[in-house]
Amino acid sequence: MVSGADFPARRPGFARWLSASNDITQQFLAIGGRPDFISMAGGLPAAELYPAAAIAEAAQKALARWGATALEYGPVEGFPALRQFIAERVGRQAGRSIGPENVLLTVGAMQALDLIGKVLIDPGDPIVVQFPTYVGALDAWRMRAPSYRLLDWSPDADSQALRGAQFVYTVPNYSNPTGVLVPTAARQALLERVLAAGTWLIEDDPYLPLQYSGAAGPSILELHGRMAPEGPYDGPVIYLGTLSKSIVPGLRVGWVIAPSAMIQALAIAKQSSDLSSSMLTQAIALELLESGHEEQHVPTIIRHYTERRDALCAAARSELAEWFDWEIPPGGMFVWMRRRDPAIDTDALYQYALREKVAFVPGSVFDPAGKLTSAMRVNFSRNAPSVLQEGVARLAAATRHYLRKNS
Template sequence: MLNNERGAAVRPSFSRWLSQTNDITQQFMAMGVDPSFISMAGGLPAAEFYPVAAAAEAADRALSRWGAAALEYGPVDGFMPLRAHIADRMSRMAGRHFDTSNVLLTVGAMQGLDLIGKVLIDEGDRIVTQYPTYVGALDAWRPRQPVYTPLDWGKPGTSVETLRSAKFVYGVPNYSNPTGALVPTPARAALLEKALEADTWLVEDDPYLPLQYDGDAGPSMLALDGAMMPGGPYNGPVIYLGTLSKSIVPGLRVGWVIASPDMIAALTLAKQSTDISSSMLTHAVALELLEADIEKVHVPGMVGHYRERRDALCAAALETLAPWFEWQVPSGGMFVWMKARNSTIDTGVLYARALREKVAYVPGSVFDPAGVDTSSMRINFTRNAPDVLREGARRLAVAAKDAFG
């Protein structure tokens, strides 16, 4: 048990989590300072594709346009012109009207997850979530000690009774982290229908929508629900999280929550106790970039590079890792989810061997709320060039042969 300087005990479950997190963080930091190390562990965009010149021009325009207002403390719920722009953006995306009462700007979508935990979760509350699930969500909610039930997107799927017993449902239907899976539209509609019947909040985390390589994602659950509602501000059960971190740059730290006005008001109060105000400067810069249609210019080229990297990794893995693992080629997102072909393969054991070969991934247990998945691993393909990914797959194969024969 950890103790602070005044002797107050830190909760044991949080202490264990903090210790594990520190170990992982220190390993990733060590990789970053070694140029010979190949990390396919992080969920990171490729820095060489960041629109640096466009961001610099947008910053100049933002300061000229807004002056000292861009350097001030601002409203807790964010820069009003950017909120209005996001409301219009989401209205076009969802095919129904949203206004600023439906929009809260956050410090990345991750802050939205944290605020949802603050507003909704009490110790022992049940969350229905897809397995495996986003580790950032688990980290955000772990200090509140909820319990988890797996979400089944299929037929017949998770029951209404199970949803009714939960505080909320959490899903990443578009190119999920960590699996890269795309949930079909009928499965989204079925889950929404059950959430409506159960009167349960439905958290839709959608950071990877811009990264589509093959085909379209289909309508969001927010859009499916909005289409069934009359006009006026959206007042449904979906809490939608979006971000600019994957489509433009993560350093802006601009995300948003779309939800009913009452939920936005509650989340805003929670945010006030967290940071008082987001950065008005980054909001103003983000607005300039969006008004200049940077995504139309920037995203297609970036997606083309990412598609090439995905294909390079999957082709190299087919030549090197297929004896031990199987996977689906993702149609979008940033990750390939590899599953062991037999029970003798433990990706936690493999991880130690991989580090010796100077290559890294994330073991599947990290994405399992119970921490018992030892047969899977997540590999990121967006951060590294194709030749680096091919070498990384080769090193992983050496480690796998050493570990499992």
């Protein structure tokens, strides 16, 4: 009799997927659901702020307005009215002409990353990534087996470094995992290098709405628009947006902005993944956007997250400053803590943290080579200030135990 346990050995393709799975992501999900744990690991919004009543009302309106259309399979490129809305909004934000043919609606920005991998990466292809790199992007591209180069932001960066790359990947606003806001001059310089190298630039922008103490920079899409404001969009920037951080992740509504030929290629890749996104959640998203709900809701999120960021950083100043350095992030969801004490290895510290029932994300998962053990990502959006204080106290206890055993 064949048992499920035999399958990995018997089916090489299946085994490859199992070994490629990033089991730490599974661990975070499991820990997130345990009441005795304080998880500062996931990149999750504050669930108690989810606007359930507004979503229920939007769902009723969407069904009354669109009827069966909202319940059908839809066009793979996305719900037309939402595509139009997003085209106009991004066009306004970026000060350039963007049409619906430049928009693909996706199942969150995560699906966009997956589709980009399908369309642009063949095994061994070089890609250039901002470092450290969003773990979801590394996961999305793992089975495509690219060869990684790390993005150098310095003004005298090697101009050859982007040559031959399929694309450059960056999260310039409040990056995941570092919270860094890339200065405008560095964005412009990168755009010029991308244009000179004739490659694509993936600009992943989920944290744009979460600005606390430092306005987001102009998008690289916008910077390109300043160079070429007229005519249909034909630039190198493939821009990704999402409603996950400004409304709720459960809508699973994101978008890609790109030249129309790239949108068509991504749409063909999407069709073989899911036929189409849910028309119902796209129709609900449209109601929420048209009614101005997002603009009304975001200031509430910002108020809470600013308080949480400050609570985390204040607790860390009194409990962790001996061992770690960090900058207060001007936006986003994360504080990136770098070891001061070279004896600390954050992969090893993670095991001690689990014993204290607290979790963070070790830096190694944001490294294509898996070697970054000098830093960790700590999330502040998910938990209330008092919980964050307790989480930091547990982290301090874990660090003390770890150092007692390892130095």
